[in-house]
Amino acid sequence: MPELPEVETIKSQITPSLPIKVKRVIFSDVSNSIVKEKDFAPKTFTIEKIERQGKVLRFFLDKDKRIISGLGMSGSWRISHLPINEKHTHVQFCGENKDGDIFLGYIDPRRFGNMHFFNSENEKKWLTRLGPDVSKPEFNLDYLLGLKKIRPQKIIKPFLLQQDFFAGVGNYMASEICARAGIRPTRRMKTLTKKELERIIKATRIVLDHTINTGGTTFSGGYQDAHGNKGEGVKNLVVFHQETCGLCGESETIKKIELAGRGTYYCTQCQK
Numbered sequence: 058m059p060e061l062p063e064v065e066t067i068k069s070q071i072t073p074s075l076p077i078k079v080k081r082v083i084f085s086d087v088s089n090s091i092v093k094e095k096d097f098a099p100k101t102f103t104i105e106k107i108e109r110q111g112k113v114l115r116f117f118l119d120k121d122k123r124i125i126s127g128l129g130m131s132g133s134w135r136i137s138h139l140p141i142n143e144k145h146t147h148v149q150f151c152g153e154n155k156d157g158d159i160f161l162g163y164i165d166p167r168r169f170g171n172m173h174f175f176n177s178e179n180e181k182k183w184l185t186r187l188g189p190d191v192s193k194p195e196f197n198l199d200y201l202l203g204l205k206k207i208r209p210q211k212i213i214k215p216f217l218l219q220q221d222f223f224a225g226v227g228n229y230m231a232s233e234i235c236a237r238a239g240i241r242p243t244r245r246m247k248t249l250t251k252k253e254l255e256r257i258i259k260a261t262r263i264v265l266d267h268t269i270n271t272g273g274t275t276f277s278g279g280y281q282d283a284h285g286n287k288g289e290g291v292k293n294l295v296v297f298h299q300e301t302c303g304l305c306g307e308s309e310t311i312k313k314i315e316l317a318g319r320g321t322y323y324c325t326q327c328q329k
Contacts, residue, residue: 061225063273070283077104079152088147095174111224123180129169188222201254214242215317229297236296241328267293296322
């Protein structure tokens with residue numbers, strides 16, 4: 058958390074306020090645990106646009122500068138016309154846009170997120186660690202068939218969490234994708250048929266569409282969007298943290314196991 062739908066929601070909420078002319082940057086006393094590289098001194102600049110790649114936000118600045126923001130487990134951005142005084146605000150951009158004063162703050166209670174102030178060349182190098190974005194056309198059947206050949210022993214659910222192959226997928230999404238594809242999370246890539254791989258692509262699109270349309274997914278005490286609101290994606294979940302399967306409607310069929318150290322949910326009746 059946050060995963061692709063949550064990061065997409067934040068990006069979409071910040072974009073209407075752009076461009077922002079930043080006059081001052083405020084760092085917390087512990088921001089060095091989040092800010093990893095500074096190719097330039099982040100004092101004054103203009104944020105011209107924001108894009109998302111996987112679970113990462115890309116801020117495009119004037120003079121060909123970039124900011125990369127990975128939200129980790131508990132990170133978020135908040136935008137407001139008033140200074141952001143929320144606890145755990147570690148980086149705050151103070152500036153103005155067409156409507157007047159504007160403040161954009163990065164909030165991260167657990168400080169597992171990361172931020173990089175890059176020139177365009179170093180940003181390009183950093184982004185090579187990310188595989189195809191699962192919301193983009195390059196995430197397709199040919200891509201999955203290729204992965205099946207080169208990574209046949211990979212177990213599908215933890216494999217989906219590897220950002221160098223499936224950029225954007227996190228833990229709840231991986232469980233939900235397997236569920237909607239009707240595939241047990243313990244299956245190895247070599248066992249998946251062409252039709253099952255097609256179902257994974259379709260399931261991924263369903264999970265993304267449902268969750269983005271409801272503003273992301275907030276679990277207890279978790280993610281908040283750029284306005285401080287919770288996402289309503291929980292109502293779309295079919296297996297993750299569920300007692301009754303949202304697909305077959307049966308109770309006592311949801312099982313929780315641990316794969317690669319992560320809690321994994323599946324339905325013993327719907328998934329084979």
